[in-house]
Amino acid sequence: MKSDFAQINRRFVERYERIDDSEEFWMYMAKPLRPSFRVNTLKASVEDVVSSLSDRFKLEPIPWCKEGFFSDKEVGRTIEHQIGVIFSQEASSMIPAIVLDPKPNMLVLDMCASPGGKTTQIAQYMKNEGCIVANDVKYDRINILISNLQRCGVTIARVTMKDGRFFKRFKDTFDRVLIDAPCSNVGMIRKNYRYLKMWSLKEVYSLSRLQKELVMAGYRALKPNGIMVYSTCTLDPLENEEVVDYLLSNTDAKLLEIDLPVNRTEPITEFEGKVYDEEVKKCLRIHPQDNDTEGFFIAKITKPE
Numbered sequence: 001m002k003s004d005f006a007q008i009n010r011r012f013v014e015r016y017e018r019i020d021d022s023e024e025f026w027m028y029m030a031k032p033l034r035p036s037f038r039v040n041t042l043k044a045s046v047e048d049v050v051s052s053l054s055d056r057f058k059l060e061p062i063p064w065c066k067e068g069f070f071s072d073k074e075v076g077r078t079i080e081h082q083i084g085v086i087f088s089q090e091a092s093s094m095i096p097a098i099v100l101d102p103k104p105n106m107l108v109l110d111m112c113a114s115p116g117g118k119t120t121q122i123a124q125y126m127k128n129e130g131c132i133v134a135n136d137v138k139y140d141r142i143n144i145l146i147s148n149l150q151r152c153g154v155t156i157a158r159v160t161m162k163d164g165r166f167f168k169r170f171k172d173t174f175d176r177v178l179i180d181a182p183c184s185n186v187g188m189i190r191k192n193y194r195y196l197k198m199w200s201l202k203e204v205y206s207l208s209r210l211q212k213e214l215v216m217a218g219y220r221a222l223k224p225n226g227i228m229v230y231s232t233c234t235l236d237p238l239e240n241e242e243v244v245d246y247l248l249s250n251t252d253a254k255l256l257e258i259d260l261p262v263n264r265t266e267p268i269t270e271f272e273g274k275v276y277d278e279e280v281k282k283c284l285r286i287h288p289q290d291n292d293t294e295g296f297f298i299a300k301i302t303k304p305e
């Protein structure tokens with residue numbers, strides 16, 4: 001399997017041999033993803049949706065998300081999906097909004113929001129009360145964000161189109177900040193090999209620089225005692241532990257433990273001669289073989305009073 005990957009992108013394999021070279025890693029990287037979805041509790045109850053779908057789909061609850069289910073087939077074409085009662089979403093990508101723990105009447109910044117999987121999930125946890133600033137820098141991705149918000153009946157989102165670094169001017173403003181950052185998308189290779197073809201180390205270095213700036217801007221905009229979540233669907237330490245280490249070295253940010261029933265891989269504390277703050281061990285690093293999902297990285301951050 002590794003050799004198949006090497007035929008498509010040899011440099012990718014050389015890099016990831018240094019991150020996880022287990023047989024399971026390469027085996028799961030080559031395995032297609034299990035379809036999964038989340039019930040939109042703004043529109044229907046979990047019980048009602050399960051009873052309406054179970055004659056057409058075999059469903060299995062996702063252990064870490066009480067509204068989430070694995071299914072034996074894609075649900076994207078069902079009437080339930082068309083009318084926003086369910087949202088087709090990868091199982092590990094449901095974790096950042098759960099860790100963010102948004103509550104009704106909070107002010108939330110979703111800095112990199114399109115296509116809105118996590119914005120719609122946040123809105124349902126907030127029971128459509130409060131305000132979510134749903135931002136994305138790319139004009140061509142704003143329409144899909146707005147259409148998903150409408151489909152899911154989200155009425156508390158205010159959509160903005162700014163570079164995420166713009167938000168540094170709003171010091172101590174938001175109760176919650178989610179930075180689901182642009183990344184090298186290695187977790188998504190299981191969905192589409194185009195992400196394998198597109199991967200380059202040069203891009204990883206450039207993304208890492210941007211991610212550090214986004215995380216610094218988000219942290220400045222976070223209220224004291226608020227929660228900020230930094231997440232990516234990739235596994236390179238330069239885009240994950242190194243970004244968190246940068247934030248810890250340059251601010252008074254503190255990391256919080258993530259207590260969820262999710263199998264995980266030990267975070268990386270040393271890479272390419274760099275040693276990261278031991279605190280990064282509190283982050284959640286998920287490799288594809290841990291739960292048979294997309295790879296993901298999640299950090300839960302707070303700002304002392």
Ligand SMILES: C[S@@+](CC[C@H](N)C(=O)[O-])C[C@H]1O[C@@H](n2cnc3c(N)ncnc32)[C@H](O)[C@@H]1O
Nearest residue numbers: 112113114115116117118137138163164180182
């Ligand atoms: C991983 S995707 C977000 C997925 C989304 N949170 C969801 O759950 O549906 C990252 C997003 O960041 C956006 N982005 C890239 N550079 C950005 C920047 N400088 N500021 C804000 N958003 C940016 C991209 O357009 C992309 O939509």
